[in-house]
Amino acid sequence: MTYDRNLASRLFNAVNMTLLVLIAAMMIIPFLYIILISFATEEEVLAKSFLLFPTKFSLTGYRYILSTPILLRSLGVTIGVTVIGTLVNLLMTVLMAYPLARKDLYGRQPIMLMIIFTMVFNAGIVPTFLIVKGLHLTNTYWALIMPGAISAFNLIIIKNFFQQLPDGLEESAKIDGCSDPGILFRIVIPLSMPAIATFALFYAVNHWNTFLSAILYINDSSKWPIQVLLRQIVILSEKGLSDLSEAPPPPSKIINMAVIVFSTAPILAVYPFLQKHFAKGVLLGSVKG
Known part of the structure; x- marks a missing residue:
């Protein structure tokens, strides 16, 4: 009985942690994307329709x-x-x-x-x-x-x-x-x-x-x-x-x-x-x- 209760508790914590990580990622990733693109070079932005991680950084926009x-x-x-x-x-x-x-x-x-x-x-x-x-x-x-x-x-x-x-x-x-x-x-x-x-x-x-x-x-x-x-x-x-x-x-x-x-x-x-x-x-x- 105690074993089943501990297993259910661990399963609940795992599911809860997974959901929290996914929700946090949904909020953080778009903001990181905005920051990274703001430092991207003109060449990469014009060459790629979708750019997640620029290979070079530039301060052109700023x-x-x-x-x-x-x-x-x-x-x-x-x-x-x-x-x-x-x-x-x-x-x-x-x-x-x-x-x-x-x-x-x-x-x-x-x-x-x-x-x-x-x-x-x-x-x-x-x-x-x-x-x-x-x-x-x-x-x-x-x-x-x-x-x-x-x-x-x-x-x-x-x-x-x-x-x-x-x-x-x-x-x-x-x-x-x-x-x-x-x-x-x-x-x-x-x-x-x-x-x-x-x-x-x-x-x-x-x-x-x-x-x-x-x-x-x-x-x-x-x-x-x-x-x-x-x-x-x-x-x-x-x-x-x-x-x-x-x-x-x-x-x-x-x-x-x-x-x-x-x-x-x-x-x-x-x-x-x-x-x-x-x-x-x-x-x-x-x-x-």
Whole structure:
């Protein structure tokens, strides 16, 4: 009986491990393919319809992208919008989530119903554009930040997270003479850093990938974020043009892969610095019997 149970357990583990390896390979192999093709030479890309492992490596695609005169300025725009936008998102989300987490807040339920209403019904692109235009935010960087300053979904999750904190912490702080802002910034936020770091990454990724908002609200090419500029580079390379670059365009396939790697790598580099917060204990050592 014990032997059969051990055999079934080993068989289950083997099948489970095989499935996990296959799923991981389905996710990793396409990304490796993109990276390898971005370093391939023009000759191999043009000679072979399908190329998995290039025999020679070249930086032609990256040289073409980096030769674009406005690339660094566009990259600076994206970094600035990502940093400032993420700070605005976190500040406004936390400042709204904390009072909503308090059960003694007057009108708490109607406010929550209005927040949930925005998750179900959306005004649409045209009304949002008219509001942004009416506020004179078009052609400004604030048009990329303010319309999505608070995510209703993230707000609800952070509010629920704040509600899980022990009431004894706030009561003890009030006895010591701490004000409500002091409780928020000195107790609640430090204990909530794993959740805040997680949503900081979500907000940052959203700002880094800003594309549609920039297309709608930004007409000045000098204010384009990196995603819009890279799209323009891809379009011109497919048409055989090189208006945005001083170098002749290599095959569009190399440029497409290099653009994907160039736009993805920076945000991937940030992840290891925030990953440690995801599984970190939130209340470890904060409350003692």
